[in-house]
Amino acid sequence: MEKLTDRIGVSLFPSILLGIGAEKWGIRTARDAQRLLTRLHDAGVSSIEIRTVSPDVAGETDGLRRAAEVAEIADRILSCGMGITVHGRMTDMPFDAWAANLLPVWEKARPTQPFFPVTVHPIGRPTDADTIAYNAALLARLSEGASRYDGFQICLENERVRRGLPEAVCCAGCAETGRRCASPVAFTWDFGHYYFNMAVRKGTPDALPEADFLHRVRHTHIHGLCAERDMDTHYAFPSPGVLPPLRAYVDALRDAGYPGVYHLEITPAPEGTDSMEGFLQPLCASVRFLRSALAEKEQNA
Numbered sequence: 001m002e003k004l005t006d007r008i009g010v011s012l013f014p015s016i017l018l019g020i021g022a023e024k025w026g027i028r029t030a031r032d033a034q035r036l037l038t039r040l041h042d043a044g045v046s047s048i049e050i051r052t053v054s055p056d057v058a059g060e061t062d063g064l065r066r067a068a069e070v071a072e073i074a075d076r077i078l079s080c081g082m083g084i085t086v087h088g089r090m091t092d093m094p095f096d097a098w099a100a101n102l103l104p105v106w107e108k109a110r111p112t113q114p115f116f117p118v119t120v121h122p123i124g125r126p127t128d129a130d131t132i133a134y135n136a137a138l139l140a141r142l143s144e145g146a147s148r149y150d151g152f153q154i155c156l157e158n159e160r161v162r163r164g165l166p167e168a169v170c171c172a173g174c175a176e177t178g179r180r181c182a183s184p185v186a187f188t189w190d191f192g193h194y195y196f197n198m199a200v201r202k203g204t205p206d207a208l209p210e211a212d213f214l215h216r217v218r219h220t221h222i223h224g225l226c227a228e229r230d231m232d233t234h235y236a237f238p239s240p241g242v243l244p245p246l247r248a249y250v251d252a253l254r255d256a257g258y259p260g261v262y263h264l265e266i267t268p269a270p271e272g273t274d275s276m277e278g279f280l281q282p283l284c285a286s287v288r289f290l291r292s293a294l295a296e297k298e299q300n301a
Contacts, residue, residue, distance in 0.1 A: 004250070004294035008287055009047035009085065009263035010040060011221075016268075017050060017073040024272025025279040030076075036276060037080040043284045044291055047083040047261045049119075050074075050105075054089050055098045067101035074105040083113045085219060085261065090120040090138055095145020099152075106152050115151040117219040117260065119188040122156060122174065124165040131168035136180035143183035155219045157188035158209075160196050160233070170197050171209040178216065186218040189253070190265070192225055192233045195244035200225075205245070214256040221265035222246070222290065234267040236282035237289035246293045254297065262290060 015021040019033035027033055037048065050073055056066065077084050084105060091098050099106075099118075106116045123138070125131040139156060146152040156177060159169035167173060171187075171194055178185035189209065199205035208214070224235040225242040237243065250262070264286050273279045 004254075004262065004298050005044070005291050006046055007261045008045055008290055008294070009049060009083075009261040010045050010283060010287070011049040011051040011087065011263065011265040013051055013268075014053070014069065014073065017048070017076065018069060024274070025268055026274055026276035027279070032276065034076055034080070036280070037076060037082070039276075039280055040283070040287075041080045041082055043280075043287050045082065045287060047085060047263065048077045049085040049087055049263060049265070051087040051265070052089065053086050053102060055091060055093055056101050067104060070101045071104050071108070074108045078108060078112070083261070084109045085116070085263070086118045088118045088120050090123050090135065091142070092138055095142055098142065099145065103149065103152075106149055110151065113151070115153050115218065115259075116149075117153045117155045117186070117188070118146075119155045119157050119219055119221075121159055122169045122177065124159075124169055126166075128166045128168035128173065131166050132173060132177050132180065136177045139177060139185055140181040140183055143181060143185055147183055153186050153218050155186045155188040157219075157221065158190050158193050158197075160193045161201060162196075170194070171213045175210055175213040179212070184216075186216050187213055188219040188221060189213070189217045189249075190221040191244040191246070191249050192221070192223040192265075194249075195242070196225060196233065199242070206248070208248070208252050211256070214252055214258075217253060217256065217258055218260050220253070220258075220260065220263050222263060223265050223267075234265060236266050237264075237286040246290070247297065250294065250297050262294060264290060 019030040122135045125134050142154045146154050156174050158171045158174050198207040226235050
């Protein structure tokens with residue numbers, strides 16, 4: 001059976017993976033992007049999440065859209081011997097239109113990975129009931145379409161309850177949303193978002209998601225929280241603040257038979273690092289930190 005320490009992933013922006021518009025992090029060309037991926041692979045990373053791929057719709061400005069660029073990124077990742085996951089967007093579009101720039105990537109990844117997780121966030125509505133009903137309808141449509149493609153898995157991600165988002169975007173709300181769908185639904189468990197909701201908001205740091213959620217987790221997002229910035233998230237490990245209880249969360253997933261990647265979702269310094277080494281340092285430190293936690297679990301299993 002594959003070791004936990006062989007299942008570590010990292011999220012990267014499309015601009016970084018293309019080597020276009022990422023100069024402030026020392027990645028200026030496609031060759032730089034290839035070198036970066038090679039360095040991450042050598043550091044023990046086995047999977048890359050493309051963060052974010054949006055549907056190719058006129059007027060969209062955030063995230064990657066063009067199918068040719070998504071395919072170029074996929075080829076680059078696969079050439080380094082790593083798997084691919086995608087951070088997408090929830091939508092009311094028909095599946096085939098929404099997934100037009102994802103299906104070629106799914107096709108490329110099929111020979112080397114058993115499933116292809118695509119993470120989407122729930123969309124907040126005025127009430128919890130409205131949020132669950134609305135997202136269940138969208139998710140049912142996407143999941144029904146995805147079921148025609150072997151291993152293509154839509155994963156609903158728990159969110160932080162903040163900025164007007166209702167309680168229904170948390171793990172319990174995601175689980176209820178999944179129960180409303182006729183097609184099987186999977187989840188992405190964001191450790192940092194969950195810990196924010198349970199420890200910071202509710203004062204219950206030892207809480208775990210319900211079994212109905214845990215048994216359907218197919219992807220993870222792992223990052224620290226920064227106490228100095230109002231518990232902002234997506235920080236590297238060890239972060240300047242609060243860490244989710246990695247060992248307890250990994251135990252919960254192992255008990256539930258989790259088959260996926262332990263995936264670091266870390267946002268690079270917005271002010272830039274000027275060099276690839278500066279960009280890699282917190283990422284590689286986080287990989288080492290996560291590997292140490294996973295190795296400890298393997299030794300004690």
